[in-house]
Amino acid sequence: xxxxxxxYHHGDLISSLIKAASDILQEEGVEGLSMRxxxxxxxxxxxxxxxxxxxxxxxxxxxxxxxxxxQEARLASLLSSHEEAEQRFRLYVHxxxxxxxxxxxxxxLMYGRLIWKTGTPTNSLxxxxxxxxxxxxxxxxxxxADNVLPNNNSALRVGQASWASLHGLSRLLIDGIYLDRNDIxxxxxxxxxxxxxxxPASS
Amino acid sequence: xxxxxxxYHHGDLISSLIKAASDILQEEGVEGLSMRxxxxxxxxxxxxxxxxxxxxxxxxxxxxxxxxxxQEARLASLLSSHEEAEQRFRLYVHxxxxxxxxxxxxxxLMYGRLIWKTGTPTNSLxxxxxxxxxxxxxxxxxxxADNVLPNNNSALRVGQASWASLHGLSRLLIDGIYLDRNDIxxxxxxxxxxxxxxxPASS
DNA sequence: TTTTTATTTTGACACTGTCAAGATTAAACG
DNA sequence: CGTTTAATCTTGACAGTGTCAAAATAAAAA
Numbered sequence: 001x002x003x004x005x006x007x008y009h010h011g012d013l014i015s016s017l018i019k020a021a022s023d024i025l026q027e028e029g030v031e032g033l034s035m036r037x038x039x040x041x042x043x044x045x046x047x048x049x050x051x052x053x054x055x056x057x058x059x060x061x062x063x064x065x066x067x068x069x070x071q072e073a074r075l076a077s078l079l080s081s082h083e084e085a086e087q088r089f090r091l092y093v094h095x096x097x098x099x100x101x102x103x104x105x106x107x108x109l110m111y112g113r114l115i116w117k118t119g120t121p122t123n124s125l126x127x128x129x130x131x132x133x134x135x136x137x138x139x140x141x142x143x144x145a146d147n148v149l150p151n152n153n154s155a156l157r158v159g160q161a162s163w164a165s166l167h168g169l170s171r172l173l174i175d176g177i178y179l180d181r182n183d184i185x186x187x188x189x190x191x192x193x194x195x196x197x198x199x200p201a202s203s
Numbered sequence: 204x205x206x207x208x209x210x211y212h213h214g215d216l217i218s219s220l221i222k223a224a225s226d227i228l229q230e231e232g233v234e235g236l237s238m239r240x241x242x243x244x245x246x247x248x249x250x251x252x253x254x255x256x257x258x259x260x261x262x263x264x265x266x267x268x269x270x271x272x273x274q275e276a277r278l279a280s281l282l283s284s285h286e287e288a289e290q291r292f293r294l295y296v297h298x299x300x301x302x303x304x305x306x307x308x309x310x311x312l313m314y315g316r317l318i319w320k321t322g323t324p325t326n327s328l329x330x331x332x333x334x335x336x337x338x339x340x341x342x343x344x345x346x347x348a349d350n351v352l353p354n355n356n357s358a359l360r361v362g363q364a365s366w367a368s369l370h371g372l373s374r375l376l377i378d379g380i381y382l383d384r385n386d387i388x389x390x391x392x393x394x395x396x397x398x399x400x401x402x403p404a405s406s
Numbered sequence: 407t408t409t410t411t412a413t414t415t416t417g418a419c420a421c422t423g424t425c426a427a428g429a430t431t432a433a434a435c436g
Numbered sequence: 437c438g439t440t441t442a443a444t445c446t447t448g449a450c451a452g453t454g455t456c457a458a459a460a461t462a463a464a465a466a
Contacts, residue, residue: 010413010414013413013414029320029321031321034452034453034454035453035454035455036452036453036454044414044415045414045415045416046415046416046454046455047414047415047416047454047455047456048413048414048415050454050455050456051412051413051414052413055454055455056454056455108316111374111375111378111380112316112378113311113315113377113378113379116378116379116380117232117377117378117379118232118234150396150397152393152396153393153396157389157390157393158393160381160386160390160393161368161372161390161393161394161397162397163371164368164371164372164375164390164394165364165367165368165371165394165397166371167371167374167375168366168367168368168369168370168371168372168373168374169364169367169371170371171314171370171371171374172367172370174316174320175314175315175316175319175320176316176319176320177314177319178363183363186360187360187363187364187367190355190356190360190361190363190364191364191367191368193353193355193356194353194364194365194368194397194398195397210431213444213445216444216445237421237422237423238422238423238424239421239422239423247445247446248445248446248447249423249424249446249447250423250424250425250445250446250447251444251445251446253423253424253425254443254444254445255444258423258424259423259424
């Protein structure tokens with residue numbers, strides 16, 4: 001019950017809810033995001049949100065979906081830059097981890113257990129995630145052609161495996177297992193080395 | 204309130220709790236594990252467990268700790284086998300994913316947000332995880348010497364990055380993002396290819 | 407102006423973690 | 437053996453959660 005006009009009809013609750021939820025998410029994490037607290041913050045009664053979102057799961061799915069859109073947009077923006085192929089990939093890796101790091105709670109929703117296992121991903125969310133992944137695969141194909149990523153397997157497999165690696169690093173960050181900033185940067189570099197095809201000469 | 208003798212003193216609640224909790228965990232996931240349900244299952248009142256575990260977090264930490272011990276034992280067992288270095292590493296990767304897959308809920312506790320970020324890892328848990336990681340690093344050093352893992356960086360960096368990759372794959376499995384069994388096996392193979400130093404000839 | 411529809415609210419229920427105070431039993435001591 | 441002490445367990449209570457059903461309110465359509 002903050003500073004909201006007290007019209008019985010709120011206007012556009014639906015987007016106000018997503019915005020407020022995103023705020024709480026960033027500040028307190030999913031644990032701090034309850035439907036009641038959210039409703040209160042928007043200045044509406046406990047159950048009002050349920051007329052716009054089937055349940056909490058649906059709300060979270062909507063936020064996650066927006067995350068996929070954002071991630072995809074970031075990739076598109078990078079792909080339209082005039083960088084060399086390998087350099088572009090390096091930038092992407094850093095960008096991916098940075099996204100996961102700064103938007104940790106959103107990232108957690110996007111790829112986390114809460115929605116995908118405990119909850120039920122919306123059809124709309126599934127579609128968004130699928131598309132984002134497809135965009136990634138398309139690029140992987142290019143990267144293979146440009147000899148940046150290995151050709152020893154299909155774009156699908158290479159894309160899956162390398163994405164899994166990025167995901168693993170992201171999770172360590174998000175879940176608070178690795179907190180040392182310097183370590184993370186160095187880990188990213190090492191991972192890039194492993195992922196790209198041309199390894200520097202050794203022994 | 205199942206089939207338990209109704210002694211006022213339970214005998215060894217502490218281990219009964221861990222066992223029962225592990226069972227619930229495997230069958231219903233963390234979401235299905237409540238302190239009250241647990242107490243009921245063991246045949247004891249709601250708050251009895253609180254005299255043996257400070258809170259739910261402490262209970263979960265104990266389970267996670269046992270998981271690290273198990274994981275470490277598995278590694279030790281593998282290291283005492285008479286396999287060639289590279290083959291041993293391949294086996295380990297498969298074993299790692301299999302562990303995560305069959306003990307998903309325990310794995311999730313071991314490396315998941317619930318304890319490490321939302322909750323507070325016990326000192327004892329921190330020690331166990333640290334030791335398990337150290338054992339891994341020691342082996343990585345060997346693997347580098349045996350030319351299985353790359354020498355382009357310290358054992359710590361190589362160990363961190365490759366472990367992060369395994370972790371990423373595990374999470375995709377656990378969180379239910381990738382459900383296709385066949386894909387997973389192929390992804391593992393691809394990841395191994397990427398991780399080990401000697402890549403098969405290509406192009 | 408009346409009817410229909412879209413929104414929002416209040417009440418209620420079952421469930422959660424956990425604290426404080428009391429009850430019960432086993433172990434230690436004389 | 438009896439009594440004190442310590443360990444263990446229970447009941448009561450509180451604040452918080454997601455969400456359903458029914459009633460209230462306001463806007464849009466007729």
